[in-house]
Amino acid sequence: MAAAVAMAALCRRLTGALRLGSAAAGLRGLTQNLFHKNLTKAEPLHQLKFLHTTLSRKGLEEFFDDPRNWGEKTVKSGDAWNIKQLRGKSSEDLHKLWYVLLKEKNMLLTLEQESKRQHRPMPSPERLEKVQKSMKNIDLVVREREIALRLLQTGHEKPVPGEWRHDFLGRTYWYSYKEWPIPWYLNKKYKKRKFYYLPHVNHFIRLRLEKSLCRRARRKNLEKTRQKVLERKFPHLAVKSQSQ
Amino acid sequence: YPLFQLGGPQLRIFRPNFFMLAVRPGVPQPEDTVQFRVSMEMTKVDIKNYLEKIYNVPVAAVRTRIQYGANNKRNHKNQRVKKPDYKVAYVQLGQGQTFQFPNLFPEKEQDAETRSFDDFKDKYMESEKQRQKGDPRRGGVPDWFGL
Numbered sequence: 272m273a274a275a276v277a278m279a280a281l282c283r284r285l286t287g288a289l290r291l292g293s294a295a296a297g298l299r300g301l302t303q304n305l306f307h308k309n310l311t312k313a314e315p316l317h318q319l320k321f322l323h324t325t326l327s328r329k330g331l332e333e334f335f336d337d338p339r340n341w342g343e344k345t346v347k348s349g350d351a352w353n354i355k356q357l358r359g360k361s362s363e364d365l366h367k368l369w370y371v372l373l374k375e376k377n378m379l380l381t382l383e384q385e386s387k388r389q390h391r392p393m394p395s396p397e398r399l400e401k402v403q404k405s406m407k408n409i410d411l412v413v414r415e416r417e418i419a420l421r422l423l424q425t426g427h428e429k430p431v432p433g434e435w436r437h438d439f440l441g442r443t444y445w446y447s448y449k450e451w452p453i454p455w456y457l458n459k460k461y462k463k464r465k466f467y468y469l470p471h472v473n474h475f476i477r478l479r480l481e482k483s484l485c486r487r488a489r490r491k492n493l494e495k496t497r498q499k500v501l502e503r504k505f506p507h508l509a510v511k512s513q514s515q
Numbered sequence: 516y517p518l519f520q521l522g523g524p525q526l527r528i529f530r531p532n533f534f535m536l537a538v539r540p541g542v543p544q545p546e547d548t549v550q551f552r553v554s555m556e557m558t559k560v561d562i563k564n565y566l567e568k569i570y571n572v573p574v575a576a577v578r579t580r581i582q583y584g585a586n587n588k589r590n591h592k593n594q595r596v597k598k599p600d601y602k603v604a605y606v607q608l609g610q611g612q613t614f615q616f617p618n619l620f621p622e623k624e625q626d627a628e629t630r631s632f633d634d635f636k637d638k639y640m641e642s643e644k645q646r647q648k649g650d651p652r653r654g655g656v657p658d659w660f661g662l
Binding site: 333335366370377385387406 | 517518519520529530532534535536537538539549552566568569571572608614617618619620621622623
């Protein structure tokens with residue numbers, strides 16, 4: 272997990288550029304509003320000095336919340352980031368947002384552990400779920416962009432090639448190729464794996480198929496009976512089909 | 516992760532999903548040592564780079580250990596419930612910095628609602644205690660004794 276040099280440079284630019292309120296589009300107000308959209312208490316960024324200042328004293332304070340929030344019962348926070356909102360952001364913005372969200376998550380986890388230790392309720396635990404949802408959304412958006420780029424450049428959708436294979440129980444699954452330093456015919460562990468099934472398994476495949484079909488039919492019938500019950504109870508709300 | 520062989524490129528992770536949380540040490544630690552709970556897959560080098568690059572904290576040394584979570588508690592179905600394992604990292608800060616784990620739950624003045632609720636609760640408890648006490652003329656002797 273050695274961080275890239277580019278990432279370090281980005282971080283330095285983050286501290287410098289955001290404080291200076293640079294002309295980069297959409298970076299204004301990004302420090303405070305990055306992890307909670309529609310934050311009610313937006314701290315004004317009027318420290319527009321031309322000196323480069325670090326965000327906080329040596330960074331260990333970033334594991335903890337604003338000291339004014341310590342001991343409060345609830346801490347206000349905005350909604351999580353939506354996928355639609357994130358799709359409009361540039362990759363650089365998403366990269367910076369990821370790290371802001373990561374630090375916020377670390378802070379919330381620290382708070383959670385400390386509250387468990389002190390036997391106190393954690394103020395606003397829903398912030399954790401919001402942050403996790405936002406991070407998942409960022410991941411999805413970045414993956415989408417990667418897939419689009421890869422399709423344009425190479426024509427492949429998946430980063431790792433693979434194929435459909437059977438396992439020894441007769442099930443079919445997508446096997447993605449793994450990287451090995453030796454070819455497969457020298458790989459003892461790989462040769463022990465069986466990607467075929469013997470004829471006696473066919474009986475069990477049939478049983479499995481029957482089970483899945485049964486379950487599907489049962490679910491459909493349940494839906495139908497539920498609809499019938501509702502129609503009997505509320506006849507006036509029945510959907511009238513186009514009769515012509 | 517992609518396979519690494521001699522002469523290959525350095526592994527770079529662009530959006531690390533590893534969490535790291537600071538904990539209050541159970542046993543008193545030296546001034547410059549901070550205790551963290553980290554993700555199980557992180558190594559000492561990873562933790563050092565993480566703190567230096569993301570948090571801009573100078574790190575002198577890192578020591579890690581894995582804490583085994585107990586598996587002997589049982590639930591209502593008599594199944595064993597496992598407490599999750601976690602990795603603990605003891606990080607010594609560089610450049611002679613010190614760190615004290617702060618008090619995250621200081622006593623704050625309560626608002627009118629909680630104060631009135633607390634008063635109500637105290638009054639109720641007092642009235643209950645008064646009811647539980649026996650006849651004051653008996654001088655604290657329980658009712659069990661006759662006469």
